[in-house]
Amino acid sequence: MTLRKxxxxxxxxxxxxxxxxxxxxxxxxxxxxxxxxxxRPYHPFDFHxxxxxxxxxxxKICQKxxxxxxxxxxNHMKRRQAQRKPS
Numbered sequence: 208m209t210l211r212k213x214x215x216x217x218x219x220x221x222x223x224x225x226x227x228x229x230x231x232x233x234x235x236x237x238x239x240x241x242x243x244x245x246x247r248p249y250h251p252f253d254f255h256x257x258x259x260x261x262x263x264x265x266x267k268i269c270q271k272x273x274x275x276x277x278x279x280x281x282n283h284m285k286r287r288q289a290q291r292k293p294s
Contacts, residue, residue: 222257229255 229251236249252260266272 225255225257226251229253229258 232254233249233251236254240249250260252258
């Protein structure tokens, strides 16, 4: 086994155990959380040193994205209408 493969495996194992630990820490913190002082519940990313929480989970809405989405939806609708027409 190469050293590179061994390092990759240990990184994966570290990530796995930190996933496990951070979920337990978030659960314990949420159990003892004062809802008046902290209204937002804790998330496992708050305790995970190897993973970072992203600011947003999606794309920024701009005109280019709107045009692309409109094109995709129109093409999808055309394909559905073509499939529905009897031959």
